[in-house]
Every structure is written in C-alpha cells, then in structure tokens.
Amino acid sequence: MRLLLVEDDSMNVTLFADVLEDAGHTVVVARDGTRGRDLALAERFDLCIFDIHLPGLRGDDAARALRAAGMTSPLIALSSSALASEVERGLGAGFDAYLTKPISPAELREAVRRYGRPAA
Numbered sequence: 001m002r003l004l005l006v007e008d009d010s011m012n013v014t015l016f017a018d019v020l021e022d023a024g025h026t027v028v029v030a031r032d033g034t035r036g037r038d039l040a041l042a043e044r045f046d047l048c049i050f051d052i053h054l055p056g057l058r059g060d061d062a063a064r065a066l067r068a069a070g071m072t073s074p075l076i077a078l079s080s081s082a083l084a085s086e087v088e089r090g091l092g093a094g095f096d097a098y099l100t101k102p103i104s105p106a107e108l109r110e111a112v113r114r115y116g117r118p119a120a
Helices: 010-022 033-042 059-068 084-093 105-115
Strands: 002-006 026-030 047-050 075-079 097-100
Touching: 002 010, 002 033, 010 026, 010 105, 026 033, 033 047, 033 059, 047 059, 047 105, 059 075, 059 084, 075 084, 075 105, 084 097, 097 105
Parallel strands: 002 026, 002 047, 047 075, 075 097
Antiparallel strands: none
16 A cells, blocks of 8 residues: 655654555655645545644644545544543544554554555
C-alpha cells in the first residue's frame, strides 16, 4: 500500500517508516500538518497517518479539512496524548482510528492492515 506519514519527530519518522517499508509499503513523509494536508489532497494514498501535535496545522485540523474536501481515504491519528478529550476531538475530526504512542511495530502494522484500503 501507499501510505502518507505526517510526523515531525525525526526519530519517529525513521522508526515508523522503517517498520512500514519493511512490511512492503511505500511511505511518503511530510513533517508538518499543512504539507501533509496538501499532499493528501494532491496525491492518492491508501492510508494517511497523522500525528496530532504538528507544526503549521494540527493533525485533527488537517483531518477535518480533508473530510470537508470530500476525502474518503482512511485516516489514522497517532499521538502521544491519550486524554479522552483529545481522542474525542480526533475522532470527531474524521479520523477512523486514534492510536497512542508509544506503539509497537506489530501494533502499527496491524493498524495499517486493518484500516488501509487500496485507493480506487
């Protein structure tokens, strides 16, 4: 699958991209919410993974904008914040799932398998 990973932490980018590429996926990386939103609107992805606390545009605000633009591809939030209010805000913005860090490689691969779907 072709995945968009929107994450600003360099260590997380390396870890998540390696895990996903080792599982056979193609990973495109954006390091801020504005660029992630723009890439998601301009290109086809089977799944988009957004951190919540991003420079430029929060991940949940990017998800809201993508849904408002008619995007139906699956969106996963991956955040270090597990507060109920943050989870509710993320799901309300249009994420299909809200996962929390730290996340194991197996959990990340399973989430991609579960929520990803080939773009039409």
